[in-house]
Amino acid sequence: MAKRSxxxxxxxxxxxxxxAWKQPAVKVRKMKVDDTxxxxxxxxxxxxxxxxxxxxxxRTKGQFPKANxxxxxxxxxxxxxxxxxxxxxxxxxxxxxxxxxxxGEGWEKECxxxx
Numbered sequence: 001m002a003k004r005s006x007x008x009x010x011x012x013x014x015x016x017x018x019x020a021w022k023q024p025a026v027k028v029r030k031m032k033v034d035d036t037x038x039x040x041x042x043x044x045x046x047x048x049x050x051x052x053x054x055x056x057x058x059r060t061k062g063q064f065p066k067a068n069x070x071x072x073x074x075x076x077x078x079x080x081x082x083x084x085x086x087x088x089x090x091x092x093x094x095x096x097x098x099x100x101x102x103x104g105e106g107w108e109k110e111c112x113x114x115x
Contacts, residue, residue, distance in 0.1 A: 047095065050080050055102050064103075064111040081111055 065077035
């Protein structure tokens, strides 16, 4: 079998397929039709658990978790709170409202004073 002497990317041969390949997949969310309660997903349960741990930390220690490399639990809670801020990975409006309800408006300024 002879080798090809000219190397041409497939995107040059089929530009419409290459354009479709690069477009991000669109996630479709199903809308709730009625107000019946639904079961929480495992991610929501985990998120709520982290929120309860942070509330307990704040109640017992009197401050938010800090970036303490010596205490793995404190560091984990600190990173979780950091990821829940607007513009971060796990931010949603509902979660933001839960955080504000738990810690009060402006909690992020106390938790992350240098941000």
